[in-house]
Amino acid sequence: MPHNPETTLIYHITDVANLPAIIVENGLCSDAVMVKRSAEIIGYDHIKKRRLKEIPVPCCEWRRVGEFVPFYFCPRSPMLFTINKGNTGRPVGCQRTIVHLVSTMAVGMATGKAWAVSSGNAGAFHTTFSAKPDALNALDWTAIRATQWQSVQHQKAAEFLVADFFLWTAIQEIGCENSVTAGKVREFLADAAHQPGVSVKPSWYY
Numbered sequence: 001m002p003h004n005p006e007t008t009l010i011y012h013i014t015d016v017a018n019l020p021a022i023i024v025e026n027g028l029c030s031d032a033v034m035v036k037r038s039a040e041i042i043g044y045d046h047i048k049k050r051r052l053k054e055i056p057v058p059c060c061e062w063r064r065v066g067e068f069v070p071f072y073f074c075p076r077s078p079m080l081f082t083i084n085k086g087n088t089g090r091p092v093g094c095q096r097t098i099v100h101l102v103s104t105m106a107v108g109m110a111t112g113k114a115w116a117v118s119s120g121n122a123g124a125f126h127t128t129f130s131a132k133p134d135a136l137n138a139l140d141w142t143a144i145r146a147t148q149w150q151s152v153q154h155q156k157a158a159e160f161l162v163a164d165f166f167l168w169t170a171i172q173e174i175g176c177e178n179s180v181t182a183g184k185v186r187e188f189l190a191d192a193a194h195q196p197g198v199s200v201k202p203s204w205y206y
Contacts, residue, residue: 003136005105010071010160012101013080016181019099019188028101028166031066051123059131060114060163065122068115068161071108074144075100075175075204078121078153084206095205099185100175102196105136105160107170114163121157129161169194175201 012028022028031048052066060068072079086092108115117135119128130138143152174196176182182200189195 002134003139003141005109005133005136008073008105008136010073010103010105010108011075011077011175012069012071012103012166013077013098014101016097016099016176016184016188019185023168023188023192025168027168027170028069030069030164032064033164035066055123055125055127057116057129057161059129060116060161063114063163065161068163069166070122071103071160071162073139073158073160074156075201076147076206078149078157081206096177097181098177099181100201100204101171102173102175103166103170104172105133107172108160108162108166109133111162111167111170113165116161118159118161120154122159122161124154127154168192171196173197173199175199175204177202177205 014022014028031052035048035052048066052064055065056062057065057068080095080098082088083090083098084093084095086094114131116129116131117139119138121127122129139158140152140155143149143155144158146152146156149156171194174185176185176198177200179200182198185198189198
């Protein structure tokens with residue numbers, strides 16, 4: 001069955017500590033912007049550098065991956081797993097403060113920004129990219145939906161990329177690992193003009 005961008009959810013992970021700045025700036029910035037700031041970085045530094053400098057997105061005028069705001073097509077991503085294991089330099093168990101910012105692919109396509117779908121982890125050199133909606137149908141959805149994904153890690157980590165900036169008003173839901181983090185999110189949202197729904201989603205975590 002063909003996949004529809006209108007119903008295809010996309011998930012961006014970030015530390016809850018970054019949420020106030022995201023709200024103030026009215027959106028998510030690419031790593032090309034964030035690397036110049038003091039944001040709470042949750043990924044591998046060397047992979048971020050590779051995405052910024054070495055891996056192009058040919059279908060988007062050969063811009064680098066790091067110039068795009070990244071989203072996964074599932075929660076509970078391989079990157080969240082490795083971050084939570086302490087492999088990127090953060091404490092083991094740090095997923096408790098990481099939130100999933102959720103939207104849809106159709107909303108991302110409608111922002112007017114260049115966008116692309118990656119065939120797998122966009123930080124890998126052998127990944128391919130497409131700016132056509134039917135690229136969704138070529139993804140390995142069995143891998144993307146898998147809970148045991150060690151043999152299909154690359155395919156599960158397929159990404160939806162939006163150039164430069166993704167509006168805060170395009171975020172529809174925020175998923176949290178626990179009620180404490182959800183409470184912090186609600187505090188940060190108290191005075192925000194746009195307030196996505198906030199939910200505790202333990203099944204989105206490890």
